[in-house]
Amino acid sequence: MDSYSVCGFNGPYSFQMAGSSKDVPANPSAARLKSILPEAEFASAADAIRAGNQALWRWAFPAQPRLLQLDDIDIADLVADHLEDPRSWLSRSFAGDDLVARAILETIDQLNAGPWARWIRSTTDFFWGFVGGRLFPLRLVNGTLAGDPGKAMKLRFEPAALAVALRRREIVPNLFTTFLVASILPGIRVLGGCRQIVYYPLMRYVFSTALRQAGDQVLLGTISADDCPEVWGHRVLKPRNMLPFYELESSPLPDLLDFYGREPLEQACGDLESFTSDPIWAGLAQRIADETVHVLSPEWKFA
Secondary structure, three states: OOOOOOOOOOOOEOOOOOOOOOOOOOOHHHHHHHHHOOOOOEOOHHHHHHHHHHHHHHHHOOOOOOOOOOOHHHHHHHHHHHHHOOOOHHHHHHOOOOHHHHHHHHHHHHHHOOOOOOOOOOOOOOEEEEEOOEEEEOEEEOOEEEOOOOOOOEEEOOHHHHHHHHHOOOEEEOHHHHHHHHHHOOOOOEEEOOOHHHHHHHHHHHHHHHHHHHOOHHHHHHHHOOOOOEEEOOOOOOOOOOOHHHHHHHOOHHHHHHHHHHOOHHHHOOOHHHHHOOHHHHHHHHHHHHHHHHHOOOOOOOO
């Protein structure tokens, strides 16, 4: 990993197994993984990750399930599709007339001034600038997205200009815009981790507040009617015996797919108990406790 965006075309990238010592041979699991991953070089880390996942899926699943991987570039094209369609909400009501956009940014600022601070970071406004494989923040001011003085980028916040910049890979959507087009607007449920169960409802709150201020009662009513828009997916699927790696080794993958395929999503995804009773979490918690005891040992003196 490096300081470039995962989608930056600054390769070549390839899969290498790096151990603590060059003289120590790879263990059997690492050697097996290396034999499965592609040996080719890739222009971007995103291309390498996609090819690596496809190789692992072909190896792991005898009957290939329909798995889909998305990255920033895929979402950029999805947003551009919206902006190029004059019938879409993103084209009609978000870009151009920036009333909703400004209301979103103002609501995020209000959250960051209170107890919900830092859950939705205002690092950039809706999009990142993307030059030479590196990301930099943009700010929406008077209908224009602009970078810092050292970044020569100014872009009108209107559908056509944004779509062209997305197609040219000059900008990519930030996390809020990604969730807006991939989940909130189409009403697609998301499965996430322990942080997402906080920031995703806050994103929906921010968007609903902006719609209310803009008077868009139709879309607001549709979004408010969503049934269970997200679920917590600790380890994504909750293992039957709380040991996910043992389960993968002890049960044929087709049997696991059949089992989880019959489970309701609310039952299959991890809950709070599956998090607190997870053996890996228990070990991590114990190490944290041991380090705390060491730091606050008796020889410490407090004035």
